[in-house]
Amino acid sequence: MKYVEEFRDGERARGMARALQVEARPDRRYRLMEFCGGHTHAVFRHGIPDLLPPNIELIHGPGCPVCVLPIGRLDMAIRLVDEHPEVILASYGDMLRVPGGRRRSLLQARSDGADVRMVYSVSDALALARANPDRQVVFFGIGFETTTPPTALGIQEARRTGLDNFSVFCNHVLTPAAMSAILDVAPDSGDSVEVDGFIGPSHVSVIIGSDAYRFCARKYHKPVVIAGFEPLDVLQSIVMLVRQLNEGRAEIENQYTRAVTPGGNSKAQQVVQEVFTLRPSFEWRGLGEIPRSALQITHAYREFDAEHRFNMRYEPVAGTRGCECPAVLRGAKKPTDCKLFATACSPESPLGSCMVSDEGACAAYFTYGRFREQALVQQARQRAQQKAKRA
């Protein structure tokens, strides 16, 4: 298949793996964060860690839209459908399974009688509103810069066509703000994550452009290489990061030149600016309150803001006890460091958001099975230790 098979070529991959063996200096570690959940998924789906020298460590970042939404925001949506029988909530599928406060998910609200529908895009939500003129259709807008322009266009279309029974519960968030938040944590706070460089997001960067990451190099002296989602893209971006780190450079480089430009998609940016404005602050699961890190609907389009239309109020909710999603999202812990992982929490009955979405680190660990090998290694080690003790 054009533009996919070329980027999964085994021969080239082995070539890059050999290059990494040569270029990665044995006397140092390379801690590289793939910000985006799409990359986390690709890393495990293709078995990329098997091709890396042991001193190159991939740290999984918070770029999974479903994962970072705090429980309090999800509960707002659940309360909305519980209290307003006239509402049809249109949501992406993954969001339906995330447990909210008291572990109640939108799917459970639906089985209790609420009208919650799975949609694939904002266009589906608009179609629902057209087909149900006597109901209120609320689109549960989540996601980073990739999904924001379609939501903005949806709102503009609703206005243009006089679709006044449509509104958006906006939870769109911003990538650069989250990267800053990770880098801003003081090294001695116990919460910090040591990151030497970033594998930058693919689709997000198509919209915002590579220049949007300049602050990483300038303010934090961390290199960023924007990478495509295919395995060769990821491997090549790792080679580029290793070279930058070896040479002491911190630059914004673009591996994904077939889709990403320095300035990004200006048309998409303009639509977003017309419809959205920055929130002063927004809570992220795992990262806490981050100033200017999320979008809300502007005053000019306020009638399409579900928070305004239904007077929705945010109340923070404490996380599930024992769930390490917050630390996993910061990259501070691996999914296997969580006591609930693969015991109480699994994709069939997720306790934390990172186990729900395919892009969540916990789901990727579980689905592609790496933890099982590790569990075996651990068991073997324990047995060896016990044997040694007895001897």
Added chain:
Amino acid sequence: MDLPRENSSFQAGRRQARKLDLANGRVDLSHGAGGRAMADLIDLMFRKAFDNALLDQANDQASFDVEAGRLVMSTDSFVISPLFFPGGDIGSLAVHGTVNDLAMAGARPLYLSAGFILEEGLPLQDLARIVDSMATAAREAGVLVVTGDTKVVERGKGDGIFINTAGVGRVPAGLEISGDRARPGDKILVSGTLGDHGMAIMSLRNGLQFETALRSDSAALNSLVGRMVEAAGPAIRTLRDPTRGGLAATLNEIADQSGTGMRLHEPDIPIRAEVRGACELLGLDPLNVANEGKLIAIVEAGAADTLLAAMRRDPQGCDAAVIGEVIDDPLHLVRMVTGIGGERVIDWLHGEQLPRIC
């Protein structure tokens, strides 16, 4: 007294039937009420399409002699939406599904039953199309539909039509094909490209419509299995058709049943470019996608080449390939060496496959 027989089975006695209005008629509750309308439907639609001597016995059951040996029996219900799709419909699927379940024991399928649950309002034209398609599929597979039943439910209580088929088949002597017989060293083969059926259906689903030339692979596999049994009979350990849950679920089932692990080689797994593309677009894994005309065979390593050659001679097996081997593994994992040379576990599908968000 000439009372209508309270019997919805196809064997209800022959009588002078009236015409069915196929152009404009719809199923109504009288078609399941045991009266004349039901008898007409049975005579003019089902008996006409499935016409055979056993059905014509006109008793409450079909009666047939069996040869000595081992019989297998299987049943499956079909509740698919949409009812018609490129490459097939619920009728052909209902025949292929049960025929294939029988064939996966190495058996020659003999007889089928067909149970119909019709929703009030279903156009008779659609029903006729489905029944004809079933009859054609049965003829092509060499099985007879020898008994049947029809019921009608009120509008809103069905999805147009549900079909159940059950079947019996006879296993040739000397075969012992079962999911618990895979052994380390055995080879794993598939009969052709994976994911065609699931993606053809998904491309028609509400909200996901996209244009593709994809067709369902729905097909009867008994002739392919016949060739395989002839070529390598006793060396065949396991046969299974990877329907719901796809290759991933089926291999995990066999690994658990046999107490072994498996190792696949990603570049060797045949997947059409269109299926790969549609899966990439939606963020789905083709290994989890359903098939309706493919089988997985596990065979002693020494017979793998012979078996592969025999499979490739059959129209249903022309894209057959060896995709991996059974290995010793206390965790019973199905692993795959990826195209770039890494490794990953192929797990059961968790919940439903959902298109990704961005």
